[in-house]
Amino acid sequence: MMSEEKKLDLSIVVPLYNEEESLLELVAWIDRVATEHKLTYEVIMIDDGSTDRSWEVVEQLAAQYDTVRGIAFRRNYGKSAALYCGFDAAVGEVVVTMDADLQDSPDEIPELRRMILEEDYDLVSGWKKKRYDPIGKRWPSKFFNGTARLASGIKLHDFNCGLKAYRKKVVKSIEVYGEMHRFIPILAKQAGFKRIGEKVVEHRARKYGYSKFGLERMVKGYLDLISVMFMSHFGRSPMYLFGSLGTVMFLLGGGTTVWVIAAKLWKQAHGLPLRGVTEQPLFYLAILAVILGVQLFLAGFLGELINRNATDRNKYLIDKEI
Ligand code: UDP
Ligand code: MG
Numbered sequence: 001m002m003s004e005e006k007k008l009d010l011s012i013v014v015p016l017y018n019e020e021e022s023l024l025e026l027v028a029w030i031d032r033v034a035t036e037h038k039l040t041y042e043v044i045m046i047d048d049g050s051t052d053r054s055w056e057v058v059e060q061l062a063a064q065y066d067t068v069r070g071i072a073f074r075r076n077y078g079k080s081a082a083l084y085c086g087f088d089a090a091v092g093e094v095v096v097t098m099d100a101d102l103q104d105s106p107d108e109i110p111e112l113r114r115m116i117l118e119e120d121y122d123l124v125s126g127w128k129k130k131r132y133d134p135i136g137k138r139w140p141s142k143f144f145n146g147t148a149r150l151a152s153g154i155k156l157h158d159f160n161c162g163l164k165a166y167r168k169k170v171v172k173s174i175e176v177y178g179e180m181h182r183f184i185p186i187l188a189k190q191a192g193f194k195r196i197g198e199k200v201v202e203h204r205a206r207k208y209g210y211s212k213f214g215l216e217r218m219v220k221g222y223l224d225l226i227s228v229m230f231m232s233h234f235g236r237s238p239m240y241l242f243g244s245l246g247t248v249m250f251l252l253g254g255g256t257t258v259w260v261i262a263a264k265l266w267k268q269a270h271g272l273p274l275r276g277v278t279e280q281p282l283f284y285l286a287i288l289a290v291i292l293g294v295q296l297f298l299a300g301f302l303g304e305l306i307n308r309n310a311t312d313r314n315k316y317l318i319d320k321e322i
Helices: 023-036 054-064 079-089 106-118 135-152 180-190 216-234 238-269 281-309
Strands: 010-016 041-047 068-072 094-097 123-127 164-167 196-200
Touching (some): 023 106, 041 079, 135 180, 135 216, 216 238
């Protein structure tokens, strides 16, 4: 185990779930690259509840290389949890994440690190420009990235690339949970890290094992994107959205109701032909709007009450202090 005081150039965080065949090759390759570039490093392998021999391989690697650390989850928590755990443990000045399946090339690491240190990026994301995945994965992914770009304003082609490099304080400032690993650049931006860059990286076909993410990931991905964007815009003040929508609907509905009734009374008083209030569709629409308006307002109000009790409501990140 590395001591906390030890200064390392690099921490490489590798989440893995049933990747026994790839690990030896991966670590040997990382070691070769780091040695070649004279970088001090640690590899943190997070075994996300593998049911194959992955952990045994990690143990074997830790015995063989003093740069390898292993952490095993008791069960499968998902890639986000594994990354978060690795971020917590990392001590390197630059933190690189990469998949365990050899689809990401360790040869890219020195350049990613250089971009962080010399070009002053907070985060550099890999871009699998030429991708070796089945078409059923590539097309939905294009669509997903387009939406994420539009929604977040971050100009990345490949949000979900497993190969990324971070300045250490970035990984210590963000909380990755659920399936949020797809949105780490968005989380970083929300935490105030604006220098987000991209590097075209070599991508390779999966050599061993199989992909752990199926089609259901597109559905989850979209729902998560909506929550991430929603949280960032209205998470702190749900009343801004629900309260204003509710008020507008309430006023619209209320006004229309008054209008419908007043119009009837006026016609009655002047002996003009008229329709009963309850015979007019507009009346029902107006009442619907009033009810929805109250509901929306209430939703916003409840949100505010929940927020008031939330422990992290005043969470802020300090960057510098003198
Ligand atoms: N992974 C993980 N926990 C999971 C699923 C995946 O740690 O529940 C790891 C997996 O072992 C791999 C990386 O996340 O190192 C990316 O997974 P995969 O290669 O299956 O995804 P794909 O490349 O097909 O998008
Ligand atoms: Mg993969």
